[in-house]
Amino acid sequence: MPFVSFKDKKECCGCSACADACPVSCIEMVEDSEFFLYPKVDESRCINCEKCLSVCPVKHFDKxxxxxxxxxxxxxxxxxxxxxxxxxxxxxxxxxxxxxxxxxxxxxxxxxxxxxxxxxxxxxxxxxxxxxxxxxxxxxxxxxxxxxxxxxxxxxxxxxxxxxxxxxxxxxxxxxxxxxxxxxxxxxxxxGVPNQHIFSEYLNELEKINRSKIYSVSFRVKRNFDTEFPNPRTMDVCFENGNKLNMDIEQCEYLYGFHHSLYxxxxxxxxxxxxxxxxxxxxxxxxxxxxxxxxxxxxxxxxxxxxxxxxxxxxxxxxxxxxxxxxxxxxxxxxxxxxxxRKPSQDHRNREKFFKLLRKGYSVIDAVNICKKPDTLPRRIIRKVKKLFM
Ligand SMILES: Cc1cc2nc3c(=O)[nH]c(=O)nc-3n(C[C@H](O)[C@H](O)[C@H](O)COP(=O)(O)OP(=O)(O)OC[C@H]3O[C@@H](n4cnc5c(N)ncnc54)[C@H](O)[C@@H]3O)c2cc1C
Known part of the structure; x- marks a missing residue:
């Protein structure tokens, strides 16, 4: 094909360079069912110049x-x-x-x-x-x-x-x-990177719980900096009503999902x-x-x-x-x-389940909490055995 395409979603990192490179602007970045952005080519306007292919970092990473x-x-x-x-x-x-x-x-x-x-x-x-x-x-x-x-x-x-x-x-x-x-x-x-949709949904859920709009978010907030081991896994959220959430990975579902490669x-x-x-x-x-x-x-x-x-x-x-x-x-x-x-991160065992739950209408908070529950013993054994043969 003379324009950017891929057999597998793993081949697109979502950088959007192909959309920028198109001289006739016929590439749009659109969300898929997991809310990640992928290029969509309007084939009727494509002039087969192949510029989009030439800029793809995944196809030419070694160059x-x-x-x-x-x-x-x-x-x-x-x-x-x-x-x-x-x-x-x-x-x-x-x-x-x-x-x-x-x-x-x-x-x-x-x-x-x-x-x-x-x-x-x-x-x-x-x-x-x-x-x-x-x-x-x-x-x-x-x-x-x-x-x-x-x-x-x-x-x-x-x-x-x-x-x-x-x-x-x-x-x-x-x-x-x-x-x-x-x-x-x-x-x-x-x-790894989560998408904007999941982050925004999570913030919407916090806004509903706290009955106020969020005006700022900050990751890696170095609270307790002067103590021996400050927690590097933190996130602060400020609301318009003056409330502030100072969360760490135990309290913040979004951080759990991020640090455990769930989405x-x-x-x-x-x-x-x-x-x-x-x-x-x-x-x-x-x-x-x-x-x-x-x-x-x-x-x-x-x-x-x-x-x-x-x-x-x-x-x-x-x-x-x-x-x-x-x-x-x-x-x-x-x-x-x-x-x-050295190597890419490994997805969480429940990545697929997480997106299924979202599509069924679960909130991000609920979907993360369901996915973080430990596996039953038989499932853990099956996973370990599978790993041995991978
Ligand atoms: C999504 C993500 C995952 C990361 N994972 C790791 C990791 O696994 N191991 C590790 O050693 N370091 C990781 N880092 C990098 C690390 O957290 C710091 O950003 C880096 O060490 C720079 O810190 P600093 O104190 O020099 O400056 P800072 O001021 O903290 O750095 C800010 C820099 O990060 C860039 N940046 C911030 N957010 C993004 C984003 N979403 N996309 C692209 N660029 C961004 C800014 O453009 C700026 O260049 C990650 C960063 C991000 C954004």
Whole structure:
């Protein structure tokens, strides 16, 4: 077929680059029965140019990955405690934004931000506004139009810092089709993305229970930062009536589903990017396990894992050194400690059941609570036996 198509949903990561690339705008992103977005081609308007195929990051993942030339990785924690508290990990991304913005007056920063409670990829032209990109938003960011915007900015001579999941970085590189000196890319380590629909439904359910509209949501809120082991699995919700929910994974069904891979996109469990070879000039993640080799660093408080995949990326090492504690480690050690740098996440045993329950009309809260119940003993035995033969 001369346009983007796939036999299996696992072959589409939902980046939307195909829709951006279509010169006659005949590709729309539409929700399937699990509420994930997939391209839908209006065949009557398609001109068979195959641009949509050429930008697909899943089909061409090996064209965009960087070669690995060394075994270096770094643990980073900012000197600024407020920055660590307001970042997901150790604040490396903010330091990189500072350094990038300091290099030129003519720049754009692109990343994932909340628009209300929707997660969308956006561009901004000054450092202050780029604060919206800080922190992980545990929802697939809507990417349509971002690739076009970034290309325009680069063609207009701007320096661009683009951050996102590895599939989005790969999509951008394919979309651009050539190397731009002015572009720096940051891919974040990612174990999977839920869709906007489920997140919004969950928030609607909270609004009904609390009888008030939600005006802001925040993940990875570092409550009890000064205690020995703050909980990294948290979410805060603020309501218009002044109420606030400070939840952790025990109280928040959405977080349970996210951290147990209950409702990730089908492509996430077959992710072509969950490997040591990376897509961005820089890779950022959580440095889980760093305390095993450096007791001063506590990953639960937030320690960034920083990997430079290109010389352009490596230029940022000096800035990190000026802004915080940089600790050298081998990349092999980082990969051993971080599952997502080695292989994709595995779906929860009840993923199918969860979506069935939603289609039957169950709320997200009820569907998660049903799916998290432990299996009966015979089912557990069957699952273990099946695993042995897989
Ligand atoms: C869905 C998701 C899953 C993740 N899973 C893992 C994991 O399994 N292991 C791991 O080590 N790290 C994971 N991370 C990355 C980690 O949580 C931090 O984002 C990363 O370490 C950067 O932290 P920081 O302190 O440097 O800066 P922060 O300020 O916290 O970083 C913000 C950065 O994340 C980007 N971002 C935020 N939300 C999204 C989104 N929805 N889509 C695309 N980009 C986004 C922003 O554009 C910005 O570049 C995940 C992040 C997300 C969004």
């Amino acid at each position: 965009t990955e960087n070669a690995i030339n060394d075994d270096d990785a770094y643990a980073f924690v900012s000197n600024d405690t407020d920055l660590i508290k307001s970042s997901s990990s150790g604040g490396a991304f903010s330091v990189i934004m500072d350094a990038f913005a300091g290099k030129s007056d003519n720049f754009t920063i692109a990343g994932a931000a909340f628009s209300g409670t929707d997660v969308v990829h956006m561009c901004v032209n000054n450092r202050e506004e780029a604060e919206i990109f800080k922190k992980s938003k545990y929802v697939q960011s809507f990417g349509k139009t971002i690739y076009k915007k970034v290309k325009n900015e680069l063609e207009n001579g701007k320096q661009v810092l683009f951050s996102g999941t590895p599939c989005m970085v790969a999509a951008l590189k394919n979309y651009l089709g050539k190397t731009y000196d002015g572009l720096t890319t940051v891919d974040i380590v990612c174990h 990730f996109r089908p492509s996430c469990s077959h992710c072509k990017f969950s490997y040591p070879k990376r897509q961005g000039d820089i890779t950022l993640g959580d440095y889980w396990g760093i305390e095993k080799i450096n007791k001063e660093l506590q990953s639960k408080k937030g320690v960034s894992l920083v990997r430079f995949n290109t010389d352009k990326g490596r230029e940022y090492l000096e800035f990190l050194k000026k802004s915080g504690n940089v600790y050298y480690t081998s990349y092999s050690f980082a990969c051993d400690e971080n599952y997502q740098l």
